[in-house]
Amino acid sequence: MVTPAPAEVFTQLKQHFSARASVTYRLMGRNAVEAAASGCRVELSDGRTPLDFGAYAVGLLGHRPPEVVEAVREQLDRMTISTRILANPTTARAAAALAGHFADAYPARPALPRVYFGLNGSDAVEVATKLARLVTGRPRILAVTGAYHGKSLGALALTHHPGFRAGLEDSLPATTHLSPDDPDAVDRECRRGDVAALVFEPVQGEYGVRPLPTEVLAAWCRSAREHGAVVIADEIQTGLRRCGEPSLALAQGLPVDALLLGKPLGGGVMPLSAMLCTEALYQPLEDNPSMHTATFSGHPLSCATVPAALATVERHAERGRAVEAAVRDGLTGLAERHAALVHEVRGQGLLWALELRDEALLGQAVQALAKRGLLVSPCVSSPTTLRLLPPIVATDAEVAEALEILDAVLGALAPKP
Numbered sequence: 001m002v003t004p005a006p007a008e009v010f011t012q013l014k015q016h017f018s019a020r021a022s023v024t025y026r027l028m029g030r031n032a033v034e035a036a037a038s039g040c041r042v043e044l045s046d047g048r049t050p051l052d053f054g055a056y057a058v059g060l061l062g063h064r065p066p067e068v069v070e071a072v073r074e075q076l077d078r079m080t081i082s083t084r085i086l087a088n089p090t091t092a093r094a095a096a097a098l099a100g101h102f103a104d105a106y107p108a109r110p111a112l113p114r115v116y117f118g119l120n121g122s123d124a125v126e127v128a129t130k131l132a133r134l135v136t137g138r139p140r141i142l143a144v145t146g147a148y149h150g151k152s153l154g155a156l157a158l159t160h161h162p163g164f165r166a167g168l169e170d171s172l173p174a175t176t177h178l179s180p181d182d183p184d185a186v187d188r189e190c191r192r193g194d195v196a197a198l199v200f201e202p203v204q205g206e207y208g209v210r211p212l213p214t215e216v217l218a219a220w221c222r223s224a225r226e227h228g229a230v231v232i233a234d235e236i237q238t239g240l241r242r243c244g245e246p247s248l249a250l251a252q253g254l255p256v257d258a259l260l261l262g263k264p265l266g267g268g269v270m271p272l273s274a275m276l277c278t279e280a281l282y283q284p285l286e287d288n289p290s291m292h293t294a295t296f297s298g299h300p301l302s303c304a305t306v307p308a309a310l311a312t313v314e315r316h317a318e319r320g321r322a323v324e325a326a327v328r329d330g331l332t333g334l335a336e337r338h339a340a341l342v343h344e345v346r347g348q349g350l351l352w353a354l355e356l357r358d359e360a361l362l363g364q365a366v367q368a369l370a371k372r373g374l375l376v377s378p379c380v381s382s383p384t385t386l387r388l389l390p391p392i393v394a395t396d397a398e399v400a401e402a403l404e405i406l407d408a409v410l411g412a413l414a415p416k417p
Contacts, residue, residue, distance in 0.1 A: 003035040003045050028370050037063035040391050040398050042375065050370065051402055053390045054377035057205065057237045060264035060313065060350065062391040067308045068267030075304035082300055091117065094303035098274055101310050102259065106250040112259055114282035117298045118273040121236035121262040122150030125199070127292050128258045128275050129154055129173075132197035132230035134284040134291075140174040142189055142198045142229075147177065148206035148381060149199065149234055158199055160207075161381040178220075180212050186220040190227035197230040202248035205237040208382030209346045209353035214252050221254050230281060231255060236262035236273065237351070241313050241320055241392065244349035257281045267309030270302040313392065320392040323399060324349050327390055330403035338410040343384075353379075354386040354406075362386065365409055374405040 006029075013022040025033070032044040039062040041049045052059055061068065075090060082088040095115040102112060116127050129141055141158060143149065149158040156165060157172035165172065174194075178185040189195055198220055204210045221231050233249035233256045240261060245251040247259055258281055262273030284291055296302075328345075331352060335342040344355040356362055365386055366378050379385040390399065 003033065006031055006033045006045050009033045027367060030371060039063060040394050048373065050373040050375050051398055052375045053388050053402055054375045055268075055389065056377050057242055057263040057351070057389050059268045059389070060240065060242055060392050061268050061309065061316070062393045063268060065267055065269070065309075065312055065393070067312050068269045068305050071304045071308040072269055072301060075301050080301050082298065084295070088298065088300050090300040091298035091303045094306035097307045097310060098261075099276060102247060102250065102276060105246045109250045109253070110255060110278060112256075112276040112278060114277050114279060114285075116275045116277075116285070116292075117303060118262075118275075118294065119271045119296055119299070119302065120150070121234075121260070121273050122152040122155040123294065123297075124236065124260040124262055124273040124275045125149045125155040125158065125234065126152060128232050128260060128277065128281075129158070129197060129199065130292055131258075131277070131281050131284055132232065135281055136196045136228060136230065138194050138196040138229075140176060140194045140196060142186060142195055142224075143175055143177050144200050144204070144212065145177045145179050146204050146207035146210065146381065147199070147201060148204065149201075163380065180216055183216045183219040187223035187227070190223060190229055195224070195227065195229045197232050198224040199232040199234060201234045201238060202252070203238045203243055203348070203351060205351060205387070206379050206381045208355065208379050208385035209351055209387060211346070211348065217249075217252070217254055221256070225255055230257045232258040232260065234260045236260050240264050240310075241317055242350050242389070244320070244324065264313070265306065265309065266302055267305040267312065270305050272302040272305060316392045320350060323390055323392065323394050326396065326399045327352055327388070327403075330399070334403065334406055334410060337407070338414060341410055341414055350390050350392060352388045352390075354388070356384045356386065359383045361413055364413060368409045368412065369405060372405045372409060374402050
């Protein structure tokens, strides 16, 4: 397929999506558009090939990982959609592979054998919180200050940033946001008797890559369990070894009733999300499978990616640790060299943040990085944070190139003596 002329693309975006977005894309791409992608690089219509250390955590395996692409090709030759009234073996195999993957990784943790497939993170959040309300008979959800769980109305109620919620507050289900500095918050809120669930991200990605204190999460989970509330770990961004472990919550020994996954679950090839949960939480769907359905839940073409994506991630786990070490050391050195601009380095695994001292610098930095050949993901909820999401397949040379570009951009933005 021939890539359309960039001017045509920008005109279509302006007419059919958003004029503001069209201008932003034009500035970021310097009048070029995406044409192709492979591995850690995106090919632009003008021939440039920037590194993609962004993609909002979808590209854990980079672009078009061969094993996942092949799984999709094989499924294309068999069946692309489901009749929805007959059993589909690809969907069943994906569920078994996913549940088995976490059972094998954490045999001492409570079993999460039941699976619901969606297409995006909000789908997983919606079904988990809906089930929590049904099994407890209670309306209110506890989330965390700074949380991001999606923008559909149920998920948006859990999302904290006021910019996403403006004008919709009266439409959102009952939710209370807790400070991660308050280990007694869940116990205090649960004593009111109306709390259905506690939902948390072990590391808040959209809020600037901020890990929640393990001891606070442990106290919150204990309190929730004592009061009969459901515990839901949202690892849509942080799971599947993005932060080193298949699941941070399970690795930390937290007693979760549901684990939410997404973004890289489809191998960076197909849209896919999932909720894994206990038998008890799944009971409403066991009693009435039609209680929560979606046309494309368990979509065979998406589900075909699961075994290949899981196997490929695990095969590169050691490489991920090497990338983590190189990025950590490199960013620490950058922060020391550019202390006038960089306040802090945060992160773990393949999720990192450079905290800038001035909000005005962020837009300049993101645009300058793209111009020099490095794509990153800014955080709307944390406008001083540069978020980097290196793929697990990044080579030493690609990590070094990314760090060199960061160094050059920070040097160019530094105040002149």
